[in-house]
Amino acid sequence: MAYAIMRAKKLANMGSVAASMQHCYRERETHNADQERTPDNQHLGAKSTDEAMGKLRALLPEKRRKDAVLVVEYVMTASPEWFDKATPEQEKAFFQRSLQWLADKYGVDRIVTASIHRDEATPHLSAFVVPLTQDKRLSAKEFIGSRDKMRADQTSYAGCVADLGLERGIEGSKATHQTIQQHYAAVQLGVTPKATLSPKSLEPRVLEKAGFMAKTVLGRGDLVESPEMVAERLTKAVNDGFAGTIAMASTALQERRRAKELQDTANDLRKRLESIQEPFKGLTKAQVAEVLRVAMTFQVENKKAKKQSKVIRREQGRNVPDRGNSR
Known part of the structure; x- marks a missing residue:
């Protein structure tokens, strides 16, 4: 089975946002990235950290709490074996659906930038979204503020890519609580322990x-x-x-x-x-069909009777005199 995977991380200061963006744009050394495949990465919305940070500042409200979450960073991917078998069209559809899911949840204008990384162990989408409400407040709580909301998001996200052959992960699983890249890089290492202590x-x-x-x-x-x-x-x-x-x-x-x-x-x-x-055991097909026909007839007649009863009660209510005005 192949799973759709989504992870969300809250960033509450400009320094942490800039650091994460620099990683996405490969503006700082990324040890687990293959430099030869880095040109295959795609950046949407902005072409550099400076440009993305400029978009973010323009979107943030001037008045906000000091501890407000500025950005929610999403990582959206799937099981490595799915990417191994996926066609270019399926992979393209996966990333398009992922972006559309974010746009439907937050609004397309709230997506500051998004990057498709193909130079790591498993292709994935990294997106930076501002949790800005319709009345222009920063409120990550309203979007991902509880476990129930996160569980619902995981289910909703998996649903939007289900026809691509992906399923939702088991609820409560801790397999993806580490970074997704670490988890699948570990899976690809195999089961032979590599630790040797002398x-x-x-x-x-x-x-x-x-x-x-x-x-x-x-x-x-x-x-x-x-x-x-x-x-x-x-x-x-x-x-x-x-x-x-x-x-x-x-x-x-x-x-x-x-x-x-x-x-x-x-x-x-x-x-x-x-x-x-059980009730139909011993009956022929013709007898079963007759029983079902009669049952359907009773159902239709019952609906008609209920409808007529409502009409009668409504008419009776109109004909009751107003006792407060009759003296």
Whole structure:
């Protein structure tokens, strides 16, 4: 199964907005991007961070709370295996539908800029949207302010791309709570742990060699890792090494939950069908057809009777004298 995935992040100051935009426009070093494929990226609405920030400033209201969310950054993508099989037309439709979903939710003029990235592990859309209400207030709360709203958005978004062969992820799954790029990059690593710890890796590493003056005049030796720094480095190595295993397990769990949901639905439908079929057991097709015809006739007559009863009650109400004026 392939899933439609959407993540929203609130940005409450200009610095964080600019930093995220610089990442999208590749104006700062992006380690997980393939520079040879960067020219395949597309930028819509603005061609640079400076241009996008100018559009943002023009859109923001002059009076706003200091802690107001300025921008909601969206990342919209799908399972890597879907992109592997998707035609160019399907991929184009996916990104068009994603942008249209944002336009329908916020208004097309609230989308400051959007970028389609094809130089990372999984193609995805990054969009920056101003949560501006119709009365010109910044209110991320009105758009994504609760878990129920976010769940409804996930369902709505998945619905708009469902005909492309994508489904909504399992509600409550934590598989995409890390960044989407990290999750699918981990899946692609496979399930073989890559972490190897040797006795030497437990030793503090030299961070900076002491120069001649530092040794002879100041009596200072090399700058080495503290025990806390060693622990942090080893923890990161272990986590990175098992990331592929964890991601694969998470994806497998989603598949099992989805299979159980489908099985439960099928069982429920079968029971309902059996309850409907029970009264007709032993009847011929002609007899069943006659029973259904009579039932439909009763239904039509019942509707007519109810309608006539309403008319009679309405007429009776008009003919009742006004007791307050009759003396």
